[in-house]
Amino acid sequence: MSVVPVIEADVLRRQDPELAEILLGELARQSTTLQLIAAENFSSPAVLAALGSPLANKYAEGYPGARHHGGCEIVDVAERVAVERAKALFGAEHANVQAHSGSSAVLAAYAALLRPGDTVLALGLPYGGHLTHGSPANFSGRWFDFVGYGVDAETGIVDYAQVRSLARLHRPKAIVCGSIACPRHIDYALFREVADEVGAYLIADAAHPIGLVAGGAAPNPVPYADIVCATTHKVLRGPRGGMLLCGSELAERVDRAVFPFTQGGAQMHTIAAKAVAFGEAATPAFTAYAHQVVANARVLAAGLAGEGFVVTTGGTDTHLITVDPLPLGVDGRAARGQLAAAGLVLDCCPLPHGDSRGLRLGTAAVTTQGMGEGEMATIAALLAGVLRGRVDTRRARDEVRDLVGGFPPYPG
Numbered sequence: 001m002s003v004v005p006v007i008e009a010d011v012l013r014r015q016d017p018e019l020a021e022i023l024l025g026e027l028a029r030q031s032t033t034l035q036l037i038a039a040e041n042f043s044s045p046a047v048l049a050a051l052g053s054p055l056a057n058k059y060a061e062g063y064p065g066a067r068h069h070g071g072c073e074i075v076d077v078a079e080r081v082a083v084e085r086a087k088a089l090f091g092a093e094h095a096n097v098q099a100h101s102g103s104s105a106v107l108a109a110y111a112a113l114l115r116p117g118d119t120v121l122a123l124g125l126p127y128g129g130h131l132t133h134g135s136p137a138n139f140s141g142r143w144f145d146f147v148g149y150g151v152d153a154e155t156g157i158v159d160y161a162q163v164r165s166l167a168r169l170h171r172p173k174a175i176v177c178g179s180i181a182c183p184r185h186i187d188y189a190l191f192r193e194v195a196d197e198v199g200a201y202l203i204a205d206a207a208h209p210i211g212l213v214a215g216g217a218a219p220n221p222v223p224y225a226d227i228v229c230a231t232t233h234k235v236l237r238g239p240r241g242g243m244l245l246c247g248s249e250l251a252e253r254v255d256r257a258v259f260p261f262t263q264g265g266a267q268m269h270t271i272a273a274k275a276v277a278f279g280e281a282a283t284p285a286f287t288a289y290a291h292q293v294v295a296n297a298r299v300l301a302a303g304l305a306g307e308g309f310v311v312t313t314g315g316t317d318t319h320l321i322t323v324d325p326l327p328l329g330v331d332g333r334a335a336r337g338q339l340a341a342a343g344l345v346l347d348c349c350p351l352p353h354g355d356s357r358g359l360r361l362g363t364a365a366v367t368t369q370g371m372g373e374g375e376m377a378t379i380a381a382l383l384a385g386v387l388r389g390r391v392d393t394r395r396a397r398d399e400v401r402d403l404v405g406g407f408p409p410y411p412g
Contacts, residue, residue: 214281
């Protein structure tokens with residue numbers, strides 16, 4: 001199956017050559033540079049085929065069997081398949097697969113459980129909290145009263161004692177656990193204990209680790225959280241989108257919070273692509289992939305530490321690594337630009353208890369390409385070589401192109 005079938009058929013070139021060149025240019029970029037952004041991955045050709053299918057034409061407000069438009073008998077089947085596969089994959093009593101993104105999923109969770117002005121306890125943004133965890137620029141910070149907990153100054157891991165003390169002091173309506181920059185597993189059982197003690201709902205924002213959960217390489221938040229919010233891309237390797245998992249007692253509230261409260265028509269092509277991804281994630285091959293993602297991340301973290309980077313928390317349990325490049329003579333913002341010019345694509349992020357910004361990188365995409373521990377050592381040396389000035393930009397780009405050429409994201 002072609003990766004970009006509409007281009008292969010030459011339809012887009014004839015219809016809109018300008019856009020065709022843009023799509024081909026992006027495919028070339030992904031195929032000649034190293035994708036180390038922790039939130040990105042390569043979807044399979046089957047997922048891409050579902051995204052480009054005629055299901056994109058169908059308006060389907062509502063839920064299977066209760067749509068606001070006619071002609072939904074086929075897309076109803078697609079959504080039911082996606083729901084059942086998600087429930088089986090994560091052991092959930094209920095799944096909503098209509099959320100357009102991870103942020104949309106979090107918004108729906110808040111809408112299902114909270115009212116404007118309610119107090120919410122969540123990881124503070126300087127320590128790896130997401131925008132939806134109380135940023136004043138986001139709906140969460142405008143509509144709710146967020147209290148932020150932090151991480152331990154020595155270990156960089158969530159300060160669970162502070163979580164408990166702040167929960168007792170503020171008696172929040174909900175507690176959110178989850179991070180965009182924490183490389184260690186979250187203690188969901190402890191969060192559940194604290195939430196029960198103060199009578200709070202527990203919302204797990206598992207956007208980053210949910211793919212590892214699917215592959216048995218990370219703890220499952222479903223048995224502990226009232227609602228689990230997640231994305232379907234990242235390590236899960238599906239289309240860009242979101243989902244919510246919960247118990248049957250909250251199913252109706254969650255569904256009504258997604259539609260009609262926060263969203264309109266479901267994107268049926270994306271829901272079908274989610275179903276494909278859930279099916280792929282239920283295979284032994286995906287289980288092996290998820291464990292390899294973690295193994296690669298640990299080797300990469302150790303390699304970076306050996307090159308002089310300060311690795312946050314001393315390592316990783318997941319696909320995600322955060323490091324301070326200052327010992328190499330550059331801060332995160334400048335480092336990201338230098339590395340991007342050399343074909344090494346990653347993010348910068350706040351560092352807990354630090355004044356500078358660090359680097360955030362992940363191993364999901366490169367592992368999908370088939371890279372292993374040996375390639376991780378090569379990548380660590382490349383990153384350090386560029387930032388220390390041992391490897392100039394042109395040579396680095398050549399080395400990156402040669403490395404990626406041996407592991408094309410879409411062979412053929």
